[in-house]
Amino acid sequence: MNESSQPQQRLGTSTAVISALALLICIFGNLGSIGLVGPDEPRYGWIARAMAATGDWVTPRLYGQPWFEKPILYYWTAAFGFSLHLPAEWALRLPSALAALAAAIAIGWLAWSHYGHGPTLATSPALLAPVLFSTTVAAIGFARAATPDMLFSACLALSMSSAACALRSRGALRAVNTDSTVPSRDTLAIVLFGAFLGLAVLAKGPAAIVLAGGAIAIWALATNRWRIALRVAHPYSAIAFCVIALPWYVLCALRNPDFLRIFILQHNFERYLTPLFQHRQPFWFFGPIVLLSLLPWTVLLWPAAQEGLLLWRNKSWRDSPGFFFTCWALFPILFFSFSESKLPGYILPAIPPLALLCAVSLVRITGRKKTTTFAALGIALALTWIGLGLSAGHWTSRLPPLAHDAVGHSISIAAATAVAGGVAIAVLAFFRRRAFVALSVLLVVSMVEIAGWRILPSLDPYISARSHGELLHNDLHPDRIFTYHLPRSWSYGLAFYLGRELPEWSPTDPNSALILTTPKGLKDIQMLHRFYGSLDEQYKGVLYVPVGPTPQSR
Numbered sequence: 001m002n003e004s005s006q007p008q009q010r011l012g013t014s015t016a017v018i019s020a021l022a023l024l025i026c027i028f029g030n031l032g033s034i035g036l037v038g039p040d041e042p043r044y045g046w047i048a049r050a051m052a053a054t055g056d057w058v059t060p061r062l063y064g065q066p067w068f069e070k071p072i073l074y075y076w077t078a079a080f081g082f083s084l085h086l087p088a089e090w091a092l093r094l095p096s097a098l099a100a101l102a103a104a105i106a107i108g109w110l111a112w113s114h115y116g117h118g119p120t121l122a123t124s125p126a127l128l129a130p131v132l133f134s135t136t137v138a139a140i141g142f143a144r145a146a147t148p149d150m151l152f153s154a155c156l157a158l159s160m161s162s163a164a165c166a167l168r169s170r171g172a173l174r175a176v177n178t179d180s181t182v183p184s185r186d187t188l189a190i191v192l193f194g195a196f197l198g199l200a201v202l203a204k205g206p207a208a209i210v211l212a213g214g215a216i217a218i219w220a221l222a223t224n225r226w227r228i229a230l231r232v233a234h235p236y237s238a239i240a241f242c243v244i245a246l247p248w249y250v251l252c253a254l255r256n257p258d259f260l261r262i263f264i265l266q267h268n269f270e271r272y273l274t275p276l277f278q279h280r281q282p283f284w285f286f287g288p289i290v291l292l293s294l295l296p297w298t299v300l301l302w303p304a305a306q307e308g309l310l311l312w313r314n315k316s317w318r319d320s321p322g323f324f325f326t327c328w329a330l331f332p333i334l335f336f337s338f339s340e341s342k343l344p345g346y347i348l349p350a351i352p353p354l355a356l357l358c359a360v361s362l363v364r365i366t367g368r369k370k371t372t373t374f375a376a377l378g379i380a381l382a383l384t385w386i387g388l389g390l391s392a393g394h395w396t397s398r399l400p401p402l403a404h405d406a407v408g409h410s411i412s413i414a415a416a417t418a419v420a421g422g423v424a425i426a427v428l429a430f431f432r433r434r435a436f437v438a439l440s441v442l443l444v445v446s447m448v449e450i451a452g453w454r455i456l457p458s459l460d461p462y463i464s465a466r467s468h469g470e471l472l473h474n475d476l477h478p479d480r481i482f483t484y485h486l487p488r489s490w491s492y493g494l495a496f497y498l499g500r501e502l503p504e505w506s507p508t509d510p511n512s513a514l515i516l517t518t519p520k521g522l523k524d525i526q527m528l529h530r531f532y533g534s535l536d537e538q539y540k541g542v543l544y545v546p547v548g549p550t551p552q553s554r
Contacts, residue, residue, distance in 0.1 A: 015124070015127060016127060018438075019127045019130075019131050019441075022131060022134070022135065022441050022442075022444075022445050023101075023104060023130055023131055023134040023135075024101075025445050025448060025449070026134045026135050026139070026140055026143075026444060026445060026448050027097050027100045027101055027104070027134050027139070027140075027143045028097050028101075028143075029448055029449065029452050030448075030449075030451075030452025030453065030456070031089060031090050031093045031094065031097060031144055032087055032089035032090050032093075033451075033452045033453070033456040033457050033460075034089075034456040034457065034459065034460045034463070034464055034466075035089060035460055035464030035465065035466025035467070035493070035497070036088070036089065036092065036146060036464060036465070036466065036493055036496060036497075037463050037464050037489065037493070038489045039488040039489045039491075039492045040145075040146070040147050041092065041145065041146040041147065041493075042465070042489075042492040042493045042495065042496035042497075043062060043492045043496075044070070044074065044075070044078070044092070044146055044147060044148075045078070045088060045092045045146055045496050046062055046063070046492075046495065046496050047060045047061060047062055047067060047075050048074070048075045048078035048079045048081075048082060048091070048092060049079070049082050049088070049091075049496075050062075050064075051075050051076075051079040052079040052080075052082035052083050053082075057072075057076065057079070058072075058248065058251050058252055058255055059252060059255055059256055060072065060075050063495075063501055066256055066258075066259075068256070068258075068259055068262045068263040068267065069263075069267050070148050070204060070205070070267075071148075071201070071202050071203060071204060071205055071248070071249075071263070072202055072248050072252070073148065073151060073155075073199060073202035073203040074095060074147070074148035074151050074203060077094075077095035077098075077151065078091055078092045078094075078095055078146065081094055081095070088496075089146075089466075092146035093143075093144050093145065093146050095150075095151055096142060096143050096144065096145055096146065096147065096149075096150040096151060097143045097144070097150075099143075099150045099151040099153070099154035099155075100134065100139050100142070100143035100150050100154065101134075102154045102157070102158060103133065103139075103150075103153060103154040103157040103158075103352045104129075104130035104131075104133050104134050104139075104352075105130065106154070106157045106158050106161040106352065107129045107130060107133060107157065107161070107352045107353070107355060107356040108126050108127070108129050108130035109126075109161065110129070110161050110164060110321075110325075110356060111125035111126045111128070111129040111130075111356055111359060111360065112125070112126035113165070114164075114168075114321040115321075115360055115363070123363055123366055123434075124363070125356075125359050125360050125363050128359040128362065128363060128437075129355055129356045129359035129360070130355075131441055132297050132300070132355040132358055132359050133351065133352055133355035133356075135296075135297070135441055135444040135445075136293060136294050136295065136297060136351060136355060137292060137293055137294070137295045137296075138293035138294070138348060138351045139351065140444075140448060142345065142348055145345075147345065148203050148204050149204075149345040149348050150348065151203045151204075152200055152203040152204040152208065152348075152349070153348040153349045153351070153352065155196050155197070155199040155200035155203050155208070156196075156197075156200045156208060156211060156212060156349045157349070157352045157353075158192070158196040158199075159192075159193050159196035159197040159199075159200060159208075159212055160212060160215065160328050160353070162189045162190070162192040162193040162196060163189075163193045163212070163216060163232050164321065164324055164325075165186075165189040166186050166189040166190050166193060166231060166232055167216075167219075167225075167228055167229065167231070167232065167324065168321060168324070186231070187236060190231065190232060190234050190236050190237045191236050191237065191240045192240075193232050193237050193240075194232075194236070194237030194238060194239070194240035194241035194244075195240040195241070195243075195244050197209065197212055197237075197241055197245075198240065198241040198242070198243070198244030198245035198246075199244055199245075200212070201241075201245040202244065202245055202248060205263070205264075205267070205268055206264070206268060207268065210335065211331060211332050211335065211349055214331045214335060215327045215328045215330075215331040215332075216229050216232060216327070217229070218327045218330075218331060219323065219324050219327040222318070222323070222327075223318045223323070271339075271341045272339045272340065272341065273339075273340060274340050274341075275340045275341060279341040279342055279343050280340060280341065280342070281342035283337050283338075284337070285337070285342050286333050286336060286337055286342065286346070286347050289344050289347060290333060290347060290350065290354070293344070293347070293348075293351055294351070294354060294355070294358070295384070295388070296381065296384050296385060296388065296440060296443070296444065297355070297358055297381075297440075298384065299377060299380040299381050299384055300358035300359075300361065300362055300377070301354070301358065302377070302380070303358075303361040303362060303364075303365050303373065303377060304354075304357045304358050304360075304361040306361070306373075307322065307357075307360070307361045307364060308322070308326065311323070322357060322360060325353040325356055325357055326353070326357065328350075328353040329350045329353035329354045329357065330350070332346070332347050332349045332350045333347050333350050362377070362437070365377065366434060374429075374434075375429050375430065376429075377429070378425060378426070378428065378429020378430075378436045379426055379429050379430070381425055381429070381436065381440055382422045382423065382425040382426035382429060382436075383422065383426075384422070385418050385419070385421050385422030385425060385440070385443060386418070386419050386422035386423070388418050388422075389414075389415040389416065389417075389418030389419035389422065390415070390419065392411050392412070392414065392415035392418070393415070395411075396408055396411050399459075399462075400462060400540075400541075402462070402540055403458075403459055403462040403540070406458040406459070406462075407454070407455050407458045407459055410450060410454035410455045410458065411455060413450060413454075414446075414447055414450045414451070414455070417443070417446055417447070417450070418443065418447070421439065421440075421442075421443040421446075424436075424439060425439055425440060461540035461541055462540050462541040463541060464493060464541075465490055465493030465494045465496070465497050465541075465542075466493075466497055467540075468493075468494060468497070468516075468541070468542055469493075469494060469496070469497020469498050470497070472494075472498060473498065475514070477514075480511070480512065480513045480514060481502060481513070481514050481516070482502060482503055482504065482505030482509075482513055482514070482515050482516070483502045483503070483504055483505065483515070483516050483517065484504065484505045484515045484516070484517040484521045484524075484525070484545075485517055485518060485520065485521040485524070486516060486517060486518065486521075486542070487518070490516070490541070490542055494516065494542075502516070505547070507525075507528055507530070510549055510550040511549055512546070512547060512548055512549050513546075513547045514544060514545070514546060514547070515544075515545040515546075515547050516542050516543070516544060516545075517542070517543050517545055518542075518543065519543065521543070521545070522543050522545055525545055525547060530547045530548055530550070531545060531546070531547065531548075532546055532547070532548040533546040
């Protein structure tokens with residue numbers, strides 16, 4: 001090794017270590033800083049905890065009844081966390097965090113195998129792609145969500161990465177005009193494609209086959225490489241898929257005659273074709289969602305689009321791996337745009353390939369002699385951070401008054417940090433310094449830490465039932481605690497943390513009780529002349545309303 005290469009190697013090692021730390025903090029940092037939120041997290045949490053407690057690893061059960069909204073993979077992974085006696089939030093969110101790490105590694109490997117690597121973050125697609133992905137709003141949010149979405153997206157990312165290896169290998173390209181069998185070095189990639197696709201089907205259902213097959217079909221149709229594309233449907237792939245995916249589906253269907261009808265027809269076909277589940281949105285809904293999901297790196301879609309246009313003009317797009325990644329990214333967005341039911345998590349599978357494309361385009365701009373575009377990109381990134389900082393006041397004003405008082409100072413610190421960081425990025429970009437990429441990553445890490453240590457714990461009582469469950473566990477009359485017109489998120493959350501469903505209160509109940517309700521529910525109770533006592537300000541997010549006996553029973 002010559003002396004000149006030693007500093008570059010040390011720089012590459014230090015960059016890799018710092019990048020890995022940033023990735024791990026953004027994915028794993030403070031998974032338990034807030035309790036389970038929304039209706040989905042506590043509902044899936046109940047099913048996973050019950051699975052670990054009962055030992056029934058086949059039939060998902062909610063409150064003792066079969067629940068076939070989602071397949072089994074997420075419940076298995078979360079139940080394993082309960083078996084290890086992890087805290088509930090860690091047991092339920094660790095599968096998503098590990099899945100996000102797997103997706104980051106997958107696109108990092110793709111970047112390394114197709115584009116190589118460099119000594120710094122701004123010159124190495126293999127480092128930049130996983131870092132960009134792990135620092136997006138989508139990855140940070142869904143890595144901390146106790147839902148199957150990130151697990152599904154990671155399994156698809158691993159499956160499509162295997163497909164990219166098989167489809168673009170030299171052996172596959174040589175075999176396009178022959179009848180030769182699959183080259184031996186491609187066999188592993190083909191088997192892994194089927195195995196990971198099987199895991200994706202276990203994570204969220206047959207949509208995995210549609211998303212992977214649709215993306216590969218578009219690539220094959222555009223490049224006229226059908227014979228190569230069909231190699232991923234090789235018997236080896238099909239066998240691996242069936243071995244992974246089919247046993248649970250068959251066993252669950254044998255034990256539960258309604259499983260296929262409820263899961264396949266109702267929660268897949270009807271969810272896609274009808275607004276049965278009340279998630280109807282306009283056709284263009286996922287456009288803004290993608291832009292928000294990629295923050296703060298949304299501006300990198302601009303150079304990615306420029307790279308695509310350049311390949312189109314040079315008529316070299318058919319041989320570009322970026323075209324395959326583009327098909328992988330665009331098909332989920334297009335497919336779910338036609339759905340009658342739309343939720344932001346549906347297009348999460350598009351985020352890993354988009355992060356990869358953004359990373360490659362940024363590295364290519366960095367390597368060019370003319371850096372005007374690179375400087376303009378830095379200015380745009382700076383404006384993004386400044387805009388995020390200035391918008392903090394708007395979102396703070398939407399919080400309840402007590403929550404505003406609890407987190408207002410911390411949000412102000414985060415906003416000031418974002419604005420100051422944006423100004424620093426603008427200065428670096430003006431002088432055409434590549435360090436503005438690393439500074440933006442540092443800003444994301446800072447925001448994650450501020451949120452994890454200060455903001456989310458303060459918001460916990462207002463948006464999660466965790467603290468309420470701990471408080472109500474000590475109540476002297478647990479059988480006289482009811483809910484009244486509570487939103488689903490609070491009902492499921494309270495049930496999870498109390499370990500039992502809270503019944504809905506009926507105004508015809510003549511006895512005293514403690515009612516957990518909303519301001520509107522309180523007004524209804526006051527009109528019935530059943531309210532007595534006072535409200536305690538410590539009960540945040542949910543009103544604890546003491547109800548007296550009816551006049552007839554007094």
